[in-house]
Amino acid sequence: MIYVLAIACQCFIIIESIHFNGGTIRWEPVDPQTNSSTVVISIIQSYSWSYPTIKCANDVPITTSGRSSANTNLTCVADCSTDGGYSVNPVNILTDCVSASSSLGMMTSERSVNATLLAGAHFYISYRGSAWRAVDSPQQNNLYWSVVCFIDLRLRPDGIINTPPEANVVSPQYAIVNRTTQIQIPVSDVNAGDDLRCRWSVYVPGHRRRRQSNVNENLYDQSAHHMYRKIRADGEIPHIRKKRSCSSACDFLCFCSSTPCLSAPTCMLSICFNAQGCRIVTAPTTAQNTTTLETPGTLPITSSYPIRQPIDECGGICYPNTVPNSTTLSNCTLTFTGLIPNTWYAVSIQVEDFIDSTSMTPMSSVPVQFLIYVMPTPDCSITPIIIPLNGCLEVTAGVMKSFNIFVINKCNPFLSNVSDIVVSAGITGMEVIQRHHQPLVLHPPRQPRAPQQLQQPLLLKHQHRLRLLQLRRHPPQLRHQQLQLRQQRRQHQARQLPP
Structure with missing residues (x-):
């Protein structure tokens, strides 16, 4: 499917100042057949924003007045030792406006950036920020977002580099109060025969290796004929070590990505190797005038683990915390019933591809996060008709194609009337006349x-x-x-x- 259309009837919707409406991160190899020691991939980011809170321009969101410091990078969060050199030159989160709708109060942006990585790299990247608008009932405020994508350049069983599925949902979606709505997650994959599945995003805790020892290792024989009584359940027990205080200081072996170490200039590698700790330098702050009333939320401090970092796929909107109790996900179809009008909900889903229907190991994981707004019962709720009815248009590379919708x-x-049409994802060379x-x-x-x-x-x-x-x-x-x-x-x- 080339792009997705969102149709909404006219109604009065309160648009808050919170700016982020969700999005997706995916990647694809430029040449899936390559056998070189390095692989060029395209990392594609698509986001939805509140409009005109966020300006429709290039380099979203920093081109909006008062947000010049909002730029950050897609950060490696797990398996970074096999990131193929990504962390040396990470990709930022800036995107370019694709379309904007004043009547719907939303804007979509997208950008594709190429990155050259070592062959066989596999790791997780994340875009973390704060905060979502108030969601659920009773309201939950200042929830942070964490959009995580799994990149895996190891060869598939059929000998090529995998191309992840594509999934893009217009955010926000709209549902009518007390009416069951089915939201289809549109997914597609260029690798014919791959099995595509959708699941709820989850938080996977990190872990550390604990030293194992025998409970009697420090007991010695008194003589060759006399020994201390052995404990009946003689087995191995772990030594519980006190966790390093990396949340308040950049101590020895603290990760340089932890919050205190970000202000320590001597923490230059991935871990602070100074036995006395890396000294924190406080930079002077200057006042800055802004033109927005929004106050960004505070991201939670994450614990560091020497073996494997946690994978936070959903931030503050993990299922089932920010959707009604009856919400289900089956075959990439979300079934949703909102019982309270004028209420926002947040959804976080991972779309994964498998080599076949029997495999339990995903070859990639693409995040899809979006908002749902529950509307009061409108005067007319009959769905408009879109012509042509088919959702796929075949085109030939290099040949101009014109069509009407x-x-x-x-x-x-x-x-009630049709409010607007929104193009959720841009296509190179496509122009809306x-x-x-x-x-x-x-x-x-x-x-x-x-x-x-x-x-x-x-x-x-x-x-x-x-x-x-x-x-x-x-x-x-x-x-x-x-x-x-x-x-x-x-x-x-x-x-x-x-x-």
């Missing part, structure tokens, strides 16, 4: 010659048409039908006039 509002336009709203009323002829001649006029009768792309002329047959209909309508109006 029509949206038909099935509600009374004085009660024109969007406009045009009412169209067609009266079919009294005696049609063929049934198929009435099919399209009947679909559009008493409906409203929203044209997204106007790049191609109408086919001659359809044009001829329209001229006939116009002529018959004029004749009908002429007969209605008084003599």
